[in-house]
Amino acid sequence: MSYTLQFGQIWPFLPRLLEGALISLQIAILAFCGGMLIGTVCAGIKSFGPRWLARIVGAYVVFFTNTPQLVQIYFLYFALPDMGILLSSFAAVVIGMTLNAGAYLTEIQRAGFESRRVSEMEAAEVMGFSRLQQIRYVILPHVARVLFPPLSNQFIIVTLGTSMAAVFGVEELTGEAFTINSQTFRSIEVFLVVAGLYVVLTLAASVLLALLGRVLFRVRTELI
Amino acid sequence: MHHLDIAGLEARYGDHTVLSGIDMTVGRADVIGLIGPSGSGKSTILRVLTGLLPPVAGTVKLDGEPVNYADAAQVRRLRDRIAIVFQQYNLFQNMSVLENVCVAPVKIKKRPRKEVEEEARLLLEKVGLGDKLKRYPDELSGGQQQRVAIVRALALRPEILLLDEVTAALDPELVSEVLDTVRLLAQEGMTMLIVSHEMAFIREVASRVVFMAGGRVVEAGAPAQIFDAPAEARTRDFVSKILRH
Numbered sequence: 001m002s003y004t005l006q007f008g009q010i011w012p013f014l015p016r017l018l019e020g021a022l023i024s025l026q027i028a029i030l031a032f033c034g035g036m037l038i039g040t041v042c043a044g045i046k047s048f049g050p051r052w053l054a055r056i057v058g059a060y061v062v063f064f065t066n067t068p069q070l071v072q073i074y075f076l077y078f079a080l081p082d083m084g085i086l087l088s089s090f091a092a093v094v095i096g097m098t099l100n101a102g103a104y105l106t107e108i109q110r111a112g113f114e115s116r117r118v119s120e121m122e123a124a125e126v127m128g129f130s131r132l133q134q135i136r137y138v139i140l141p142h143v144a145r146v147l148f149p150p151l152s153n154q155f156i157i158v159t160l161g162t163s164m165a166a167v168f169g170v171e172e173l174t175g176e177a178f179t180i181n182s183q184t185f186r187s188i189e190v191f192l193v194v195a196g197l198y199v200v201l202t203l204a205a206s207v208l209l210a211l212l213g214r215v216l217f218r219v220r221t222e223l224i
Numbered sequence: 225m226h227h228l229d230i231a232g233l234e235a236r237y238g239d240h241t242v243l244s245g246i247d248m249t250v251g252r253a254d255v256i257g258l259i260g261p262s263g264s265g266k267s268t269i270l271r272v273l274t275g276l277l278p279p280v281a282g283t284v285k286l287d288g289e290p291v292n293y294a295d296a297a298q299v300r301r302l303r304d305r306i307a308i309v310f311q312q313y314n315l316f317q318n319m320s321v322l323e324n325v326c327v328a329p330v331k332i333k334k335r336p337r338k339e340v341e342e343e344a345r346l347l348l349e350k351v352g353l354g355d356k357l358k359r360y361p362d363e364l365s366g367g368q369q370q371r372v373a374i375v376r377a378l379a380l381r382p383e384i385l386l387l388d389e390v391t392a393a394l395d396p397e398l399v400s401e402v403l404d405t406v407r408l409l410a411q412e413g414m415t416m417l418i419v420s421h422e423m424a425f426i427r428e429v430a431s432r433v434v435f436m437a438g439g440r441v442v443e444a445g446a447p448a449q450i451f452d453a454p455a456e457a458r459t460r461d462f463v464s465k466i467l468r469h
Binding site for chain 1: 274275276300303304307308310312314315316317318319327328331332333360376380
């Protein structure tokens with residue numbers, strides 16, 4: 001291969017790439033937090049709710065975990081305007097990713113709810129804990145600890161998924177890369193730098209989450 | 225007056241009758257050894273006494289006062305006085321040793337944390353776990369976990385302690401450390417009901433032994449009587465099988 005890497009043309013664009021990375025992170029956090037909200041409610045319904053409601057939640061989960069995220073966002077962005085709902089590309093991406101994350105997070109949290117240990121609840125009961133006190137002191141801390149690693153993983157997946165926003169013209173990290181690529185034609189360099197930034201982003205998130213898990217829930221994970 | 229007075233107690237799991245008319249009296253500072261084959265209902269008695277399995281018939285009197293297991297408030301008050309230790313320890317995995325012991329007295333009974341922790345420290349030292357306060361259950365051996373479970377029950381200051389096969393899940397070399405703890409409690413005059421397959425231990429520590437089979441009390445008496453001169457054929461059969469190995 002006779003190609004010579006020339007990063008010189010890319011460095012001036014680094015501030016823009018960093019800005020893009022910030023927007024990626026913003027989308028990821030919004031979608032993940034929204035998804036957590038949906039996931040907690042839906043997992044609660046699936047585990048404890050009435051059957052008809054659990055069926056509806058089940059259909060939602062099946063739909064969103066079995067269709068491509070890109071198609072879901074396309075639908076929000078291009079089909080909804082026909083029905084009179086106009087979304088900005090940023091909003092369409094965030095809503096689409098939220099609904100998608102919500103479906104996955106429903107399944108993850110349901111598994112957590114169902115891992116609650118009957119024996120510990122029984123011990124708490126004979127020690128005089130009320131049902132509410134059992135939830136607060138025994139179930140929730142346990143569920144949080146069990147769920148922390150898979151939830152952290154899901155956050156990384158959501159973060160990487162934000163690159164899809166570029167397709168809709170959102171100027172996040174990949175979107176910026178598209179723009180810079182068309183201006184410099186240094187594709188390999190641009191996408192190498194962008195890939196590096198994604199690695200930095202996700203590694204930083206992993207380490208931060210692992211530390212958080214250790215401190216809050218005594219989750220034993222390797223930091224990297 | 226008896227400390228605990230059980231009469232005609234019946235209990236079921238679904239359609240399956242597990243206790244069919246249990247009569248038993250327990251005096252203050254008595255140590256009752258409950259023995260019998262698996263499925264005889266020994267552990268079920270303990271579950272019924274703590275309100276985990278509501279009885280379908282019969283009465284339980286605590287210091288002469290009948291307990292109504294359908295009344296949640298009464299069951300709560302009862303649980304201030306009767307504590308149970310389980311075969312599988314059932315420690316809270318998300319709490320340190322000290323927290324396991326202190327959580328109920330502090331959060332549920334609203335006693336001052338300092339006082340409770342002081343007491344917990346002393347109790348844990350007494351069972352040889354003074355250096356494990358900050359450890360978590362999954363960092364301890366089974367024997368250590370079971371001793372924590374016993375201390376956790378004691379921190380509730382119960383009048384009666386129920387021990388449900390507390391050594392059954394332990395490796396043989398860890399059994400003695402738990403039995404030492406129980407022996408200590410017996411010497412201090414704690415009223416106890418002990419379900420166990422450790423016959424030598426029951427014989428040594430129990431003031432009275434109750435042999436059960438098929439959800440009934442077959443025979444009760446002093447350890448020497450039950451183990452050396454049982455009156456009933458079923459007791460004789462069980463004891464001879466157990467003592468042979």
